[in-house]
Amino acid sequence: xxxxxxxxxxxxxxxxxxxxxxxxxxxxxxxxxxxxxxxxxxxxxxxxxxxxxxxxxxxxxxxxxxxxxxxxxxxxxxxxxxxxxxxxxxxxxxxxxxxxxxxxxxxxxxxxxxxxxxxxxxxxxxxxxxxxxxxxxxxxxxxxxxxxxxxxxxxxxxxxxxxxxxxxxxxxxxxxxxxxxxxxxxxxxxxxxxxxxxxxxxxxxxxxxxxxxxxxxxxxxxxxxxxxxxxxxxxxxxxxxxxxxxxxxxxxxxxxxxxxxxxxxxxxxxxxxxxxxxxxxxxxxxxxxxxxxxxxxxxxxxxxxxxxxxxxxxxxxxxxxxxxxxxxxxxxxxxxxxxxxxxxxxxxxxxxxxxxxxxxxxxxxxxxxxxxxxxxxxxxxxxxxxxxxxxxxxxxxxxxxxxxxxxxxxxxxxxxxxxxxxxxxxxxxxxxxxxxxxxxxxxxxxxxxxxxxxxxxxxxxxxxxxxxxxxxxxxxxxxxxxxxxxxxxxxxxxxxxxxxxxxxxxxxxxxxxxxxxxxxxxxxxxxxxxxxxxxxxxxxxxxxxxxxxxxxxx
Amino acid sequence: xxxxxxxxxxxxxxxxxxxxxxxxxxxxxxxxxxxxxxxxxxxxxxxxxxxxxxxxxxxxxxxxxxxxxxxxxxxxxxxxxxxxxxxxxxxxxxxxxxxxxxxxxxxxxxxxxxxxxxxxxxxxxxxxxxxxxxxxxxxxxxxxxxxxxxxxxxxxxxxxxxxxxxxxxxxxxxxxxxxxxxxxxxxxxxxxxxxxxxxxxxxx
Numbered sequence: 174x175x176x177x178x179x180x181x182x183x184x185x186x187x188x189x190x191x192x193x194x195x196x197x198x199x200x201x202x203x204x205x206x207x208x209x210x211x212x213x214x215x216x217x218x219x220x221x222x223x224x225x226x227x228x229x230x231x232x233x234x235x236x237x238x239x240x241x242x243x244x245x246x247x248x249x250x251x252x253x254x255x256x257x258x259x260x261x262x263x264x265x266x267x268x269x270x271x272x273x274x275x276x277x278x279x280x281x282x283x284x285x286x287x288x289x290x291x292x293x294x295x296x297x298x299x300x301x302x303x304x305x306x307x308x309x310x311x312x313x314x315x316x317x318x319x320x321x322x323x324x325x326x327x328x329x330x331x332x333x334x335x336x337x338x339x340x341x342x343x344x345x346x347x348x349x350x351x352x353x354x355x356x357x358x359x360x361x362x363x364x365x366x367x368x369x370x371x372x373x374x375x376x377x378x379x380x381x382x383x384x385x386x387x388x389x390x391x392x393x394x395x396x397x398x399x400x401x402x403x404x405x406x407x408x409x410x411x412x413x414x415x416x417x418x419x420x421x422x423x424x425x426x427x428x429x430x431x432x433x434x435x436x437x438x439x440x441x442x443x444x445x446x447x448x449x450x451x452x453x454x455x456x457x458x459x460x461x462x463x464x465x466x467x468x469x470x471x472x473x474x475x476x477x478x479x480x481x482x483x484x485x486x487x488x489x490x491x492x493x494x495x496x497x498x499x500x501x502x503x504x505x506x507x508x509x510x511x512x513x514x515x516x517x518x519x520x521x522x523x524x525x526x527x528x529x530x531x532x533x534x535x536x537x538x539x540x541x542x543x544x545x546x547x548x549x550x551x552x553x554x555x556x557x558x559x560x561x562x563x564x565x566x567x568x569x570x571x572x573x574x575x576x577x578x579x580x581x582x583x584x585x586x587x588x589x590x591x592x593x594x595x596x597x598x599x600x601x602x603x604x605x606x607x608x609x610x611x612x613x614x615x616x617x618x619x620x621x622x623x624x625x626x627x628x629x630x631x632x633x634x635x636x637x638x639x640x641x642x643x644x645x646x647x648x649x650x651x652x653x654x655x656x657x658x659x660x661x662x663x664x665x666x667x668x669x670x671x672x673x674x675x676x677x678x679x680x681x682x683x684x685x686x687x688x689x690x691x692x693x694x695x696x697x698x699x700x701x702x703x704x705x706x707x708x709x710x711x712x713x714x715x716x717x718x719x720x721x722x723x724x725x726x727x
Numbered sequence: 728x729x730x731x732x733x734x735x736x737x738x739x740x741x742x743x744x745x746x747x748x749x750x751x752x753x754x755x756x757x758x759x760x761x762x763x764x765x766x767x768x769x770x771x772x773x774x775x776x777x778x779x780x781x782x783x784x785x786x787x788x789x790x791x792x793x794x795x796x797x798x799x800x801x802x803x804x805x806x807x808x809x810x811x812x813x814x815x816x817x818x819x820x821x822x823x824x825x826x827x828x829x830x831x832x833x834x835x836x837x838x839x840x841x842x843x844x845x846x847x848x849x850x851x852x853x854x855x856x857x858x859x860x861x862x863x864x865x866x867x868x869x870x871x872x873x874x875x876x877x878x879x880x881x882x883x884x885x886x887x888x889x890x891x892x893x894x895x896x897x898x899x900x901x902x903x904x905x906x907x908x909x910x911x912x913x914x915x916x917x918x919x920x921x922x923x924x925x926x927x928x929x930x931x
Binding site for chain 1: 743775790792801819827857870871
């Protein structure tokens with residue numbers, strides 16, 4: 174159904190919106206994370222919180238603040254889920270089971286937003302708005318704060334390892350960036366048809382004398398931050414495929430734009446914070462190349478429609494909405510998996526083997542193309558350090574990145590970071606296939622069934638939250654396993670990144686010499702792209718062979 | 728030990744932050760959007776409801792459906808929606824795509840079965856059926872069908888209602904939306920809107 178020119182046209186429309194606005198937001202973000210001035214409302218917040226906003230924290234304290242705040246968030250969300258039956262606006266829904274409440278609490282605090290439950294059949298409005306929506310904001314804020322701390326760590330020198338104040342970063346992120354943009358976006362979404370009410374389920378007589386239940390809820394307010402914060406947890410089970418979450422091609426464009434806005438703007442902010450905008454451009458270029466490749470491959474796969482069912486039906490429309498068609502579904506899928514968002518406007522489980530495999534690969538890249546808000550930036554910068562290290566090995570001199578020497582200690586942290594997600598993912602899939610309870614949740618047969626499990630552990634370990642929806646994951650086994658993967662996949666890398674930021678902040682700056690690899694040139698862009706692909710390729714090719722590759726060849 | 732006391736101190740500050748955030752982001756923010764919807768866009772905020780004569784309403788008891796939600800329609804004298812995997816079909820309480828993969832035998836069987844049924848019901852060859860007619864949507868609530876699928880149903884509806892085909896084609900065209908800005912999404916036919924028009928034409 175989709176045609177090539179409009180398919181290219183909507184990609185161009187998305188790019189145009191981003192090109193026009195990302196630089197503006199980048200400048201605003203840089204000021205947010207380095208400015209001295211506090212807004213009146215922020216000063217009020219600091220008084221209420223009893224924190225000293227100008228007291229820079231050592232990286233260890235910063236990390237403890239992140240962990241403490243997240244711990245409180247998990248406990249609060251767990252309590253909300255377990256006590257739902259006593260809450261107002263519960264719509265008659267009872268408590269979540271213990272394993273389900275654990276999974277959801279971890280899922281939303283880690284910015285993963287994996288959902289084992291079906292929103293319209295499990296959660297009342299209060300849990301959605303006052304539990305999940307809040308974590309949609311602050312979990313995004315945590316990622317952005319950590320990325321800002323890392324950027325400042327690179328920019329600072331000889332300061333004993335202090336990287337900024339977490340509470341200041343988080344309050345500013347919410348007050349100056351996320352809340353204003355989300356508010357505008359939510360209002361626009363309402364105008365485009367996204368519902369926003371507090372109604373319960375009301376029965377409606379249909380045109381032909383049947384009945385249909387009208388499901389209400391504060392959807393628009395959650396939808397806006399769901400995309401803006403690269404969270405991705407849908408109000409309803411079918412997420413952004415639901416017409417009440419994503420009613421038209423225009424709302425679809427807006428949602429894709431919101432998903433990509435902050436991750437790219439953070440890169441621009443990074444360039445400004447380290448005092449060399451070209452550094453941001455280079456990193457952004459790598460992200461663009463990788464995302465572009467994912468978009469191209471997914472769009473080709475879905476529009477060409479290889480595979481038995483698409484061939485039989487005349488097109489890959491199973492699991493897709495007519496208003497989006499193959500092209501806008503493929504584009505959304507690439508955008509949401511490239512950014513650790515995990516929202517879907519079509520069922521990835523029914524994608525062609527090549528399309529589904531590509532979006533899985535996009536997640537395996539480690540969410541760096543352009544990745545989640547904040548986490549995409551620090552993930553890519555860690556790979557940049559790997560790249561200068563490799564280049565240093567080739568010419569036999571001590572590598573440096575942005576004037577910071579990369580010694581054995583730094584590389585230890587970087588290596589641990591790079592290994593964390595693959596270890597979680599591969600151990601996770603090994604555990605899943607080793608117990609009967611793992612494959613018990615699988616819907617599809619053969620290699621596609623394996624892909625459902627592989628997709629789930631990939632999504633959890635990378636904090637994406639996207640799913641091959643056929644997998645029944647609302648079981649104690651899957652809820653526990655995926656919860657552990659999400660938790661470790663989020664906070665182990667964060668602590669390592671903050672430790673690295675602390676070391677950079679404490680180190681003195683070395684002037685660039687004749688042997689220094691310039692990190693803003695095309696050569697570096699190409700090297701970094703190669704490092705990202707090789708790391709992923711070597712790690713995941715065997716496991717991809719067992720799922721999507723075998724399926725494509727069958 | 729030192730780390731634990733420090734974590735405790737940070738958690739307390741975190742708790743204060745979470746309480747403040749819940750008030751602002753979990754209560755005030757949704758309420759502001761809610762207020763905006765009530766005042767500026769009540770129709771959209773309530774779910775884009777329409778009555779049987781095609782006019783907009785915010786009253787559920789008057790509504791014959793939402794223009795954003797597909798319905799179960801199997802009368803021969805009306806246009807049919809796509810197959811749906813949501814519950815028994817278009818069930819908003821269990822929204823679902825089939826989630827069946829491209830090589831899954833169950834999906835191939837389902838497509839073949841739909842092809843046989845629809846080809847017979849509409850008196851066409853299987854090869855003429857567009858993909859959206861024989862596949863279930865992602866939401867199970869897809870309110871639209873492709874223009875090709877609507878055109879294909881015209882002769883059947885004409886025969887069942889006695890409305891001539893040209894009039895029906897005119898109605899299809901009236902309820903067709905093209906790509907937004909010429910590039911976004913796909914051309915599509917609003918089935919509920921089209922069916923309300925058919926019923927009115929039929930009654931007049």
